[in-house]
Amino acid sequence: xxxxxxxxxxxxxxxxxxxxxxxxxxxxxxxxxxxxxxxxxxxxxxxxxxxxxxxxxxxxxxxxxxxxxxxxxxxxxxxxxxxxxxxxxxxxxxxxxxxxxxxxxxxxxxxxxxxxxxxxxxxxxxxxxxxxxxxxxxxxxxxxxxxxxxxxxxxxxxxxxxxxxxxxxxxxxxxxxxxxxxxxxxxxxxxxxxxxxxxxxxxxxxxxxxxxxxxxxxxxxxxxxxxxxxxxxxxxxxxxxxxxxxxxxxxxxxxxxxxxxxxxxxxxxxxxxxxxxxxxxxxxxxxxxxxxxxxxxxxxxxxxxxxxxxxxxxxxxxxxxxxxxxxxxxxxxxxxxxxxxxxxxxxxxxxxxxxxxxxxxxxxxxxxx
Numbered sequence: 001x002x003x004x005x006x007x008x009x010x011x012x013x014x015x016x017x018x019x020x021x022x023x024x025x026x027x028x029x030x031x032x033x034x035x036x037x038x039x040x041x042x043x044x045x046x047x048x049x050x051x052x053x054x055x056x057x058x059x060x061x062x063x064x065x066x067x068x069x070x071x072x073x074x075x076x077x078x079x080x081x082x083x084x085x086x087x088x089x090x091x092x093x094x095x096x097x098x099x100x101x102x103x104x105x106x107x108x109x110x111x112x113x114x115x116x117x118x119x120x121x122x123x124x125x126x127x128x129x130x131x132x133x134x135x136x137x138x139x140x141x142x143x144x145x146x147x148x149x150x151x152x153x154x155x156x157x158x159x160x161x162x163x164x165x166x167x168x169x170x171x172x173x174x175x176x177x178x179x180x181x182x183x184x185x186x187x188x189x190x191x192x193x194x195x196x197x198x199x200x201x202x203x204x205x206x207x208x209x210x211x212x213x214x215x216x217x218x219x220x221x222x223x224x225x226x227x228x229x230x231x232x233x234x235x236x237x238x239x240x241x242x243x244x245x246x247x248x249x250x251x252x253x254x255x256x257x258x259x260x261x262x263x264x265x266x267x268x269x270x271x272x273x274x275x276x277x278x279x280x281x282x283x284x285x286x287x288x289x290x291x292x293x294x295x296x297x298x299x300x301x302x303x304x305x306x307x308x309x310x311x312x313x314x315x316x317x318x319x320x321x322x323x324x325x326x327x328x329x330x331x332x333x334x335x336x337x338x339x340x341x342x343x344x345x346x347x348x349x350x351x352x353x354x355x356x357x358x359x360x361x362x363x364x365x366x367x368x369x
Contacts, residue, residue: 125155219256
């Protein structure tokens with residue numbers, strides 16, 4: 001009986017022209033309808049049907065004896081309004097349910113519009129700039145337009161809250177965050193990584209705070225958000241989060257959730273990457289001066305510049321995969337299989353960084369054709 005009533009309620013809640021024709025979609029719709037609200041409506045319908053049935057049986061039982069006993073007449077008089085009220089409730093019920101259905105649709109549309117407005121407002125904030133005044137060498141007051149980091153950070157955090165509270169827009173927000181990193185991953189440093197022969201003391205202060213905040217928002221994703229990404233990527237294979245050509249020098253990715261991210265042509269000098277990389281890809285990245293990174297547990301590492309240290313090669317890469325990268329160091333040689341010679345493009349442990357960098361870039365040109 002409850003199943004039949006549930007089907008009746010579903011049919012009333014959905015316009016006939018929008019009824020699902022696929023059985024799987026129908027079952028999912030019925031499942032979404034279940035819950036306290038559906039149970040309450042089912043009980044209400046049962047009460048109305050029971051009241052109407054009782055009034056009808058009461059009338060049938062007393063109509064034949066109305067002339068012999070005034071008590072029967074009294075029962076008939078009492079049953080008629082009960083029957084009318086029950087029938088009125090059953091007639092009004094479909095109209096009420098349809099009205100509730102359209103009210104719910106209108107509410108959802110308003111909520112979606114509000115979320116869209118909030119996303120648009122946050123995106124506008126990502127491009128915020130401000131005018132600052134300063135004194136130049138001639139002691140003249142000049143004005144300059146600079147990035148408004150404070151407003152941008154607020155917008156990034158707002159996008160993070162929206163994505164966490166509304167899984168339907170999570171992938172869209174992720175694409176916005178990745179695009180922002182690709183467009184703004186500029187470090188504040190005094191020297192170029194190509195001029196260093198040894199690791200420099202880069203810290204998180206070398207990275208723009210808004211770019212670090214974008215990574216913080218991405219890294220704080222919940223399991224439900226990551227699962228939503230996988231669901232949508234199955235429907236849309238083109239959905240990918242690729243950070244490309246980014247200077248990520250000094251960025252702090254420790255304990256961040258980097259699932260479903262792919263880094264291509266990125267410079268991680270001085271970056272901290274002490275986190276789970278089982279679902280993260282690195283292609284043609286400079287990882288030489290990155291710390292805390294265990295490449296052996298990453299999803300893919302290809303054509304990257306790697307320092308053959310015990311830190312980077314902990315849980316070492318597969319020998320075939322290791323050969324497909326540009327490595328220096330004796331520990332890297334020990335990570336290979338016994339019968340596998342180090343490839344010719346590998347370099348000695350004491351090779352200056354500038355030479356390594358130039359040799360790696362030349363090797364990439366050959367490998368990529």
